[in-house]
Amino acid sequence: MDYFIQQLINGITLGGVYALIALGYTMVYGVIQLINFAHGEFFAAGGYMGVILLNWFIGRGYMSTHPMICIGASVVLTMGYCAFLAMGVEKIAYKPLRSASRLAVLLSALGMSIFLQNAMMLTQGVFDKPYPIELAEGSLTVGGITVSYLQVIIVVFTVVLLVGLNLLVFKTRIGMAMRATAQDKVMSSLVAISSNRIISLTFAVGAGLAAAAGIMVGFYYGSVRYDMGFVPGIKAFAAAVLGGIGNITGAMLGGLIIGMVEVFGAGYISGQYKDVFAFIILIAVLYFKPTGIMGENVDDTRV
Amino acid sequence: MIREFKKIGKIYVFGMLWLLGLIWPMVGIHKDGSLSFGRAFTIWSYIVVGTFACLLLYLLNKSGYLDKATKPMGRVRDDLVAKARAVPVWIxxxxxxxxxxxxxxxxxxxxxxxxxxxxxxxxxxxxxxxxxxxxxxxxxxxxxxxxxxxxxxxxxxxxxxxxxxxxxxxxxxxxxxxxxxxxxxxxxxxxxxxxxxxxxxxxxxxxxxxxxxxxxxxxxxxxxxxxxxxxxxxxxxxxxxxxxxxxxxxxxxxxxxxxxxxxxxxxxxxxxxxxxxxxxxxxxxxxxxxxxxxxxxxxxxxxxxxxxxxxxxxxxxxxxxxxxxxxxxxxxxxxxxxxxxxxxxxxxxxxxxxxxxxxxxxxxxxxxxxxxxxxxxxxxxxxxxxxxxxxxxxxxxxxxxxxxxxxx
Incomplete structure (x- = not known):
């Protein structure tokens, strides 16, 4: 039983990270009905930028005097950097292809993903890059269950981001414009919502969340790698589909489920095949219920 | 040509500035707490020179300044293609x-x-x-x-x-x-x-x-x-x-x-x-x-x-x-x-x-x-x-x- 609860806690931590990445997929899909293949790369870029900034702060010696400010600044700057990156990627790989076939857009995004991955490899090296500090040492032990402070921080930060995103999408005017664009581009442009700007913004917000996830994964596993965006990217996509693509609440739920499945699968069935479980869920969901758990009816051409 | 260039030039300049903003943090922030601009600028300038040359060629071609060179070459190519077509595919x-x-x-x-x-x-x-x-x-x-x-x-x-x-x-x-x-x-x-x-x-x-x-x-x-x-x-x-x-x-x-x-x-x-x-x-x-x-x-x-x-x-x-x-x-x-x-x-x-x-x-x-x-x-x-x-x-x-x- 202790083992079970322990795994549950690990699953929630991992699930939160997947949920953050999945949100980017689902938001972009909601607005332009396309999968952003380069999204996993934003996540990896976030991990790298976090490492670079933290190292710099340590080098300057600010880290020992004001640790919280430095970490906070790293996270915010990283999110900003990835948002900046994503807006540019959207302008290059998506905007010129608005009226092209879906296959063309998919391939251009895939090319962008390969390009970004290799650009990271060339600038940062092929080896794992370790995170310089531990965010929080020590752990809570209740009964036989250990929860590290790091896990608590990750979960809390994830929840803060998710609540923030919900406020942004459902309570502000920008969020309203985003939802309007997602529903009908032509009509929303008639009421003076610039769909190009909204699409850019959506990419930026999604990439910011992915960057936050990248930093947290960096802290959690202690290092980042240039190709780390690939597998979590597919898993997060599976999460987005599981929750019903285009649906923000669904993506959060899907992320949690995928995280749980992976951790329990690794714990109870086989650790070697832990990556397979997410794929199997993805295939099963697409086969039996392509709209996902919370998705509305998707019209036939999308699935 | 000038008008074309003005239109594309603005996008190009913004794009290149964006690129610099992306490259610099990745290569210019160092572990020892220093900042350097040299490497980022080197990579960036290569890209700028390369893309600018492509852009210039594209614009020159589009506005017809290269016609003197491309037209005869195009004719030669058409001739070659026509001659190649004359021979059956199986050969x-x-x-x-x-x-x-x-x-x-x-x-x-x-x-x-x-x-x-x-x-x-x-x-x-x-x-x-x-x-x-x-x-x-x-x-x-x-x-x-x-x-x-x-x-x-x-x-x-x-x-x-x-x-x-x-x-x-x-x-x-x-x-x-x-x-x-x-x-x-x-x-x-x-x-x-x-x-x-x-x-x-x-x-x-x-x-x-x-x-x-x-x-x-x-x-x-x-x-x-x-x-x-x-x-x-x-x-x-x-x-x-x-x-x-x-x-x-x-x-x-x-x-x-x-x-x-x-x-x-x-x-x-x-x-x-x-x-x-x-x-x-x-x-x-x-x-x-x-x-x-x-x-x-x-x-x-x-x-x-x-x-x-x-x-x-x-x-x-x-x-x-x-x-x-x-x-x-x-x-x-x-x-x-x-x-x-x-x-x-x-x-x-x-x-x-x-x-x-x-x-x-x-x-x-x-x-x-x-x-x-x-x-x-x-x-x-x-x-x-x-x-x-x-x-x-x-x-x-x-x-x-x-x-x-x-x-x-």
Whole structure:
């Protein structure tokens, strides 16, 4: 039983990270009905930028005097950097292809993903890059269950981001414009919502969340790698589909489920095949219920 | 020209500033707490110079300043094309085939090696072309079938000592079975979903190869695979047939050539058959194709199976040529590489794909010192191609004419 609860806690931590990445997929899909293949790369870029900034702060010696400010600044700057990156990627790989076939857009995004991955490899090296500090040492032990402070921080930060995103999408005017664009581009442009700007913004917000996830994964596993965006990217996509693509609440739920499945699968069935479980869920969901758990009816051409 | 430039120039300047903003944090913030600008500016200035030159050429060409140079060259090219058209296609085919046949006589071992790689990738590219180019199903896990073919021959050869020639059809059949297995659950999906699911399947196959220690020896791979053998008549000590292994590279070159030629012929025949037309109709509009009585489900499954057959053949040959297989050879990057060959050459166009394969294998060999930048350039080329020339270097010719083309 202790083992079970322990795994549950690990699953929630991992699930939160997947949920953050999945949100980017689902938001972009909601607005332009396309999968952003380069999204996993934003996540990896976030991990790298976090490492670079933290190292710099340590080098300057600010880290020992004001640790919280430095970490906070790293996270915010990283999110900003990835948002900046994503807006540019959207302008290059998506905007010129608005009226092209879906296959063309998919391939251009895939090319962008390969390009970004290799650009990271060339600038940062092929080896794992370790995170310089531990965010929080020590752990809570209740009964036989250990929860590290790091896990608590990750979960809390994830929840803060998710609540923030919900406020942004459902309570502000920008969020309203985003939802309007997602529903009908032509009509929303008639009421003076610039769909190009909204699409850019959506990419930026999604990439910011992915960057936050990248930093947290960096802290959690202690290092980042240039190709780390690939597998979590597919898993997060599976999460987005599981929750019903285009649906923000669904993506959060899907992320949690995928995280749980992976951790329990690794714990109870086989650790070697832990990556397979997410794929199997993805295939099963697409086969039996392509709209996902919370998705509305998707019209036939999308699935 | 000036007006054009003003319009594009603003976008260009913003784009380049954006690029600088991206490059600098990645290379200019150092561990010791210092900031440097030199390296970022160097990389950036290379990119600026390169893209500016391209932009300038593009604008000059578009506004007609280069007409003096391009018009005569265009005429020369048209003349050449017209003269080439005058000679029947079968003569060109024969010339190409003859050139391929005598190629090993005039080249060294290294060139054979590169040529074999090109031929393997031609088989793979044309196989993928059936799935992506003809049937319009984006398959990102295609390399899994290549892996199935390679492991089939590897295991049969190592454990049962079966001959290459016997294993070749077995590998093709097993790969097509794998194609059907993967195809069956995914065929209800379209477009992006299909892409991601096939990617997932590709990864599953690789993980299985990596983790099923008792069968595949995991990440260590399988060693000691026999090369293809043939029987030659021998008169020493009475007439009998002697079995020899073809270890020389140029023998392997001819086998690869044979597989590639079979693939080319088969794909061409399929392309211009009833089935090929049905695939194209599915690609253009699946719902309409179904209404016209095309059995879309069976044909899509067939596209997967046929695509996998050629990957299986190429895979078996790959195992025989390397005499070693490991899961490392069947990663997603390989799938992406085959796909970029197909895309670069022109989806659905056989000469285009052959050109694409040759270009993407030979160019990195020529520019050996830029080896590291290979995938970077592939990725960039894929995006750029989709923006400027989505039909590829040699666009596919359509079968028949379409109503909208007649009007124009």
């Amino acid at each position: 060109w085919t024969l010339v190409a085939l003859a050139a391929a046949l005598i190629y090993p006589l005039f080249t060294a071992r290294y060139a054979h090696d590169v040529a074999i790689q090109v031929l393997i990738y031609i088989s793979l590219g044309l196989g993928l072309n059936i799935v992506v180019g003809l049937a319009g199903l984006l398959d990102l896990g295609y390399i899994a079938f290549y892996g199935v073919g390679a492991y089939t021959y590897a295991l049969l050869s190592v454990h049962y000592g079966m001959s290459f020639w016997l294993c070749l059809p077995v590998a093709a059949v097993l790969a097509s079975v794998a194609g059907c297995l993967i195809g069956y659950p995914t065929l209800r999906m379209r477009g992006d979903y299909l892409a991601i699911v096939t990617l997932g399947f590709g990864e599953i196959v690789r993980l299985i190869l990596n983790n099923w220690m008792s069968l595949t020896n995991g990440p260590n791979g399988i060693l000691g695979i026999k090369p293809p053998g043939i029987y030659v008549p021998s008169f020493e000590g009475g007439f009998h047939f002697e079995h020899i292994y073809l270890k020389k590279l140029y023998f392997l070159y001819y086998i690869a050539l044979a597989i590639a030629v079979v693939t080319i012929v088969a794909v061409r025949r399929l392309n211009f058959s009833r089935i090929g037309r049905a695939w194209e109709s599915i690609r253009e509009d699946e719902t309409a194709a179904e209404l016209m009585g095309v059995n879309t489900f069976m044909l899509k499954l067939l596209a997967y199976a046929m695509g996998a057959v050629f990957a299986g053949l190429a895979g078996a040959f790959f195992a025989a040529r390397m005499r070693f297989v490991s899961p490392e050879s069947f990663t997603f990057l390989e799938s992406a590489m085959v796909l970029s060959m197909v895309v670069l050459g022109g989806m659905g166009s056989i000469p285009g794909i052959i050109l694409g394969c040759a270009a993407l294998i030979v160019l990195p060999e020529v520019f050996r010192e830029f080896e590291l930048y290979r995938m970077l350039v592939f990725g960039a080329a894929m995006t750029v191609m989709m923006i400027f020339r989505p039909a590829g270097l040699i666009p596919a010719k359509r079968v028949g004419t379409r109503s909208e083309e007649k009007e124009g």
